[in-house]
Amino acid sequence: MAIALENVGIAVRDIDAAIAFFTDLGLSLVGRDTVSGEWADTAVGLDGNHARIAVLQTPDGNGQLELFEYIHPEAIETEPTLPHEIGMHRVAFSVDDLDAALEIAARHGCHPLRGVATYEDIYRLTYLRGPSGILVMLAQDLRTP
Template identity: 75%
Template sequence: MSIRMENTAIAVRDLDETIAFFEALGLEVAGRDEVSGQWAETAVGLDGNHAKIALLQTPGGQGSVELFEYIHPRAIETAPTQPHEIGMHSLAFSVPDLDAALAAVEPLGGHPLRGVADYEGVYRLTYLRGPSGILVMLAQDLRRNP
């Protein structure tokens, strides 16, 4: 059997705010839509499913994130995921310049959870919170981008 990863989907409070955050990191909007109707209810398993969605891609399209802002049923608030909790954990991105990436998302509320770490001189990396509490890991490969 052949299988290919398509995207990771995340429900968010504010679609536009979340798009702005990921655009600041360099992702590009590949498409936006509003979905509802029988097919959407069946596919997702929610009666009355109605959501605004956006698909964002890394440059070159090798990775993508699908964002949903639910109109109906109302989104259910949850506590932000902690790094040691079981379940959906984080989105991870390689960036050529970690300091530049952090500077780009800082005005949008993106701050390292505890600073920037150096992993054996190979990676500089950090975890930060994005909109809706999304946990994002950013890493700079020092072998390619010193």
């Protein structure tokens, strides 16, 4: 059986703010739509499922995010996930310039949880809170020029 990762889906409180954040980091907006109906209820397992969605693509073409903002039922606010909690954890991106990526994130009010770490002179990396409290890891490979 062949298998391939299709995308990572993330529920957001404000889809436009999330799109702005991820496109500023370098992802491209593939498309937007509104989904609802019996097929959506069945697929998601939620009666009255109605959401705005957006699909974003990484520049290398290998990764996609699907963002969704619920119209119905009303979205339920939760506490942001902590790094040591069980469950869906984070979305991680490789960047060629971590400082530039952090400047972009800061323009969206998103800052490292604690700071920037260096792992064995191989990676500089950090976790930050993106839109809607999403944990985002940014990592720069120090071995590439």
